[in-house]
Amino acid sequence: MMEQSVEELLAKLVAVPSVNPEHSADPAVTGERRVADFIAGYLSDRGFQIEWLEKTPGRPNLIASYGPDDPKYTVLLEAHLDTVGIDGMTVAPFDPQIRDGRMYGRGTTDTKGPLAAALWALDRDRLQALSGASCRVIFIGAMGEETGNEGAFEVAEHGIRADEALILEPTEMQPIHTHKGTLWFRVELLGLSAHGSNPELGRSAILAMKKVIDALNSQIEADQHRFEDPVLGLPTLNIGRIHGGTALNIVPEKCVMDVDRRTLPAEDTRAILRRVDVVLAKLKSSGEIREGKVHLIKDCPAVATPPDGRLIGRLVKCCAETGVKAGPAGAAWYSDAGAFSAVCGETAVFGPGSIKQAHTCDEFIEISELHRGAKCLRGFFSALADDVKGMR
Ligand SMILES: [Zn+2]
The missing domain is CATH 3.30.70.360 (Alpha-Beta Plaits)
Structure with missing residues (x-):
């Protein structure tokens, strides 16, 4: 069977509306459950164990994990499930169109693009290499980022811990190691x-x-x-x-x-x-x-991961191998990374797409950048498996 392309995967994610309930009153498009179910199906097909954390009724967080129960190392990947509202949009929000090398639709860049890149990158080869190296992968799909990071805090308070955390947001492929x-x-x-x-x-x-x-x-x-x-x-x-x-x-x-x-x-x-x-x-x-x-x-809390640490170093190297010039950077905005940096080791925010196109009336992502992001993350997971193998 031909592998599905990352843009096909992104188109499917965009076609499942997940507008934050505070941004719209229309039940046909609001809530995270539909997209969470879609991702759970995708990951369980790849052998992930699925767990739900629903502290706020109707607003589930997805916790999916893969790999040994008693691992040497644990990596956490997180993406928020919600998008902002669709009022005033000039492109079809949930019927993603590709034009001039861009895919348009709500969430294409914030944050279903980075999410699709990571899901695509976690293929069977990468998953086997990671679990063979005794690295456990925890994927978190968190609700409610756009209104106050509620889901991320629920998951962090639930007792999820990891040695490193990668928060998937559009950073133009710059590894964000610190924000306020x-x-x-x-x-x-x-x-x-x-x-x-x-x-x-x-x-x-x-x-x-x-x-x-x-x-x-x-x-x-x-x-x-x-x-x-x-x-x-x-x-x-x-x-x-x-x-x-x-x-x-x-x-x-x-x-x-x-x-x-x-x-x-x-x-x-x-x-x-x-x-x-x-x-x-x-x-x-x-x-x-x-x-x-x-x-x-x-x-x-603010996020401060050492710019010369293991996680940022690996991201910078994988960017270079994908032809992207990247260096550790800071950001003015706030993300779910704050909640996870308090309970995980090194934490970074990273992904293809630009925050400039987030929340806009014609939100889009450049297809070429989506591809680079997916390729870079594939390299990242391979490099992570090698890193963990080399750890005592
Ligand atoms: Zn976002």
């Missing part, structure tokens, strides 16, 4: 309401929040002096949302603010939150507020 973390939190202040004509009788939660903003600004300024990453640059702060007060002539009793803090690998997110707690405690003890609370919304 995301710390999202909400500050809630409770003052005391009073009539607007007697503000001295109340305690304005809005004026108190102004002091919190001032404190956050001086903290980020200090952090930007203290921390600078040679690849990622400076940590950042964005106050994305604020809401306070109920009427023009009432002293506001309540004020709520949402903060988006991007962190560097060297920073301690708990310390960042503790400093906010200290500010709130001072406002309370000075009587400016009755109550102040910080709620953590999301703490996704």
Whole structure:
């Protein structure tokens, strides 16, 4: 039987809609289950054992594994199953078309292209070489990446561990060894309401929040002096949302603010939150507020894998062998790698396709790059088997 080409495989994956449920209300296209079933079928045909982790009802994560139960080494491959929505698309989202050397459709680049390249690369020869070298392969299909990496965290918390992790995303075939973390939190202040004509009788939660903003600004300024990453640059702060007060002539009793803090690998997110707690405690003890609370919304750690380590070195070498000039790189965006870098050894993000075409109205991937990615990953799995064979 002729082997199916990587673009045939990608076309099949794109034809199975898996829009993140928060991006669409149409049940005909939303949810990860259909594409997860498709991938499970593909991998079980190749001898993978299939396991499901469905902590959020209707939103399964796929855990497929191949190789010895007591391996010398474990590699984890991960791709998110969801895509963004399809509103305003100018190409057919689920009927992939090839034109001018490109395949168009939702997910062609983010991230079904990189996923197809990896699935195609895991042929019987590679799988046999890996398991013969005592290397176990764990493939994770995670739900909910586009809205907050929920699936990746569910899988990481489930106890999945590996010596190295390759997260499949369109990186233009550059091995991403580091990206920033995301710390999202909400500050809630409770003052005391009073009539607007007697503000001295109340305690304005809005004026108190102004002091919190001032404190956050001086903290980020200090952090930007203290921390600078040679690849990622400076940590950042964005106050994305604020809401306070109920009427023009009432002293506001309540004020709520949402903060988006991007962190560097060297920073301690708990310390960042503790400093906010200290500010709130001072406002309370000075009587400016009755109550102040910080709620953590999301703490996704930054990723920092050594650029001169085993994983990045192997990726760079396999790129060179495929005719791609690549070197260790950093990224401004966030990925599922944060969740897995906390529980795996070296972690990298890699794949064909460009993030510039992700989430666009005419999303596409260059077929030639898809081929290079698939070939490069085949080389990667062979090289991994050799590496593991050589390990004590
Ligand atoms: Zn993605």
